[in-house]
């Protein structure tokens with residue numbers, strides 16, 4: 001029994017961008033529960049609920065010690081009735097009944113499996129579920145028409161659902177740097193996304209490319225992609241053109257959260273181990289049956305044959321010398337680089353909170369391209385992230401502390 005006097009009360013700022021959120025989380029039992037409900041809400045297109053759970057989870061991530069009693073949470077922002085109920089359940093019972101029943105539900109399982117396919121969002125998954133498709137086998141059997149991204153996603157399903165390591169991110173970084181050096185000398189590549197925040201794994205690898213001379217970056221993406229393609233590094237790519245400069249009178253005010261940089265969603269073919277440096281991954285690609293089926297493997301019965309086939313598949317998988325990795329490439333002009341780096345470093349909630357802070361507290365509009373001061377009616381130029389935080393009246397938070 002803990003008396004109230006013994007329980008320290010936390011004091012925490014209400015916007016995630018005012019807080020320092022590192023990767024060491026003292027309340028993962030609570031944040032896991034809240035994040036799962038956030039994810040479930042997002043998968044069901046309930047964005048408001050999703051954000052509410054994300055904010056509650058982010059707040060718990062920022063607490064300096066483990067929460068052991070509800071009384072410690074008194075006066076904290078971001079915790080709605082629903083989130084408090086979930087937290088109480090976990091503190092008292094070890095698990096939240098709502099989380100457990102969600103995890104077990106047929107719909108949640110199907111949404112997870114189907115949106116695990118690259119190119120499949122919540123809306124598509126929902127439509128398939130309404131047609132009775134709950135898993136990959138049923139999807140394959142259904143004869144649904146898949147677009148190019150989805151076909152690729154299905155083909156590389158296992159690889160793309162396996163977390164990317166920092167070592168793999170670095171290996172891909174070297175390849176991207178090589179590509180960029182080959183097509184335009186002086187170009188710079190910056191690692192963004194979760195890996196820039198110090199995460200050890202990620203669902204993809206994010207890069208931002210620029211050139212110190214304004215304008216030189218125009219047309220860079222197709223050249224980089226062509227080089228990567230010629231070297232056999234791409235299993236899939238879709239490039240979308242920059243639409244930012246196409247508006248009539250310079251940078252228009254951000255109409256939505258979507259940015260308009262030249263961007264490439266891709267799937268890399270990353271050679272494993274020593275071969276990583278090879279510029280010709282194609283050559284070592286074919287796995288011959290003789291390399292895998294050893295002479296001592298002789299099947300006498302059906303059961304043995306089945307075993308043998310299973311062994312073969314397992315060995316083949318473990319011998320596979322390349323794997324598919326999702327990579328996002330973005331090209332930014334140097335004049336927007338600081339905003340682009342800030343916007344692509346994340347976390348997603350940290351970004352959302354920065355924009356909310358800018359709008360609600362500063363009457364400014366922040367995007368990955370620019371910061372506009374609505375009071376002074378002008379753009380605020382910046383060449384570093386530090387300057388942008390300063391304009392926003394926020395203490396500078398380094399990437400490793402943006403893990404909200």
Ligand code: GTP
Pocket residue numbers: 192193194195199201202203204205206257258259343344345346347348351368
């Ligand atoms: P993992 O990849 O799962 O490790 O996490 P992550 O934080 O790297 O997430 P993700 O790769 O999805 O996104 C990286 C950052 O890019 C996040 O801050 C996103 O908000 C941002 N981002 C992703 N897509 C867009 C987009 O279309 N426009 C803009 N401006 N930002 C985006």
Ligand code: MN
Pocket residue numbers: 193194195202203204205206
């Ligand atoms: Mn990422």
Ligand code: MN
Pocket residue numbers: 193204205206328
């Ligand atoms: Mn990404």
